[in-house]
Amino acid sequence: MxxxxxxxxxxxxxxxxxxxxxxxxxxxxxxxxxxxxxxxxxxxxxxxxxxxxxxxxxxxxxxxxxxxxxxxxxxxxxxxxxxxxxxxxxxxxPLVRRAHRAMRELVAAGFHPVVIGQRGHVEVRGLTEDLAEFDVVLTKEDVRLLPPRWRYGVIAQTTQPVERVQQLLDAIRRRFAESEVRFVDTVCRPTKLRRAAAIALAQHCDAVVVIGGARSNNTRELATTCARCCRRVFRVESAGELNASWFDDAETIGITAGTSTPDEVIEAVEQWLWTLAEVKHEIHQAA
Ligand code: SF4
The missing domain is CATH 3.40.50.11270 (Rossmann fold)
Known part of the structure; x- marks a missing residue:
């Protein structure tokens, strides 16, 4: 294994x-x-x-x-x-601050602010609470419900997947073809790097363990991303949630983790998998 x-x-x-x-x-x-x-x-x-x-x-x-x-x-x-x-x-x-700055500058330049992200997420609340009016979109249906404006200033929650951001931005541009749509890419680099690395990993694995909290947006997004390339994806918060039966017949197991997952939790999951690999090896030798 x-x-x-x-x-x-x-x-x-x-x-x-x-x-x-x-x-x-x-x-x-x-x-x-x-x-x-x-x-x-x-x-x-x-x-x-x-x-x-x-x-x-x-x-x-x-x-x-x-x-x-x-x-x-x-x-x-x-x-x-x-x-x-x-x-x-x-x-x-600092990368969330950058998103705040981008939002302030767009509003000051006369654009109607739109955040691509999760309404109610603490970061999105922080970005929008000072604004007199704004919109938050996460789906194409949300874009369909946007009020008509001549100028839209669009940013993204820092942990949104870049593909979703691009799709929704395109949807806004298509729906309001007459309007000016200015976009500032505020998805943070660590989110982009982890997502690209998760795709590269999942493509070569029989099973992937995604480590992170259930309320962590970027952990959930990593799990969804991996599931597009690998049939067996398991999100766990700690090694205690792992189950040996998940890895039956799995030759290659991948590990990734959200930006809020501490090193020691990742180490514990990896150690658990190495122990499983040793047990499987011994069973195989004895057979
Ligand atoms: S995921 Fe990390 S680097 Fe990205 S904005 Fe949040 S705290 Fe900053």
Missing amino acids: KILRATHLGWCSGVRNAVALVANEARRGRVAVLGELVHNETVNAALRAAGVQLTGNLDALNADTVIVTPHGLSDTKLARVRERVPRVLDATC
């Missing part, structure tokens, strides 16, 4: 820096994170165990320092946080 890792997988720099910041601050005093630091329960459970408060409820904040997650925050919400806790540290990923 062969076990292959995707060439790009796991924590991105935005997540790595944010986790380090929170861990460092937690050693100095009472720290709260505004919502889930990352969409990964292993990481969040470890932070809670270190005394970090994770809450999206501003009234429940009970800390000397509040940390904004890599997903970012609207200025409106940031001001409300500062009213309650003056010391706010911003762990917004």
Whole structure:
């Protein structure tokens, strides 16, 4: 049995820096994170165990320092946080900040803002909460329901698949052929690299394990991407969820992981698979 890792997988720099910041601050005093630091329960459970408060409820904040997650925050919400806790540290990923900047510039130039992404996702809320009007699209039906405008300024949630972004952008351009549509590509490079590496991996595997939290958008997208090239794709949050029967007759097993999946969880899954490979080898030798 062969076990292959995707060439790009796991924590991105935005997540790595944010986790380090929170861990460092937690050693100095009472720290709260505004919502889930990352969409990964292993990481969040470890932070809670270190005394970090994770809450999206501003009234429940009970800390000397509040940390904004890599997903970012609207200025409106940031001001409300500062009213309650003056010391706010911003762990917004620079690539999410870039998306905020692109959105502000498009609006200032007179474009109607459209985000290709998940309505209600914390990053998309942060991008849109300060705007008087905006639209969020994730499907062609959403594009069909867009109000007519002369100028559209389109950006994407940083973790959206580039193919979907391109399809929806084309759909907007086709539907409003008379309008000016300006697009700024805000899908982050780590998302693009992990997606391309997942496709390259899945094409050569009998089964793929995608490691990451159920609420992690980019983990779910990685699993969907792998499923297009490989019939057996399993998303797990930890090694404890793996099942040996999934890998019956599998010669080559691939591993990939979302940007919120910590190294030690990836190592544990890989180790579990190597142990399975050894057991299978011994059974094969004995037969
Ligand atoms: S997924 Fe992309 S945008 Fe989000 S934290 Fe990582 S690098 Fe930043």
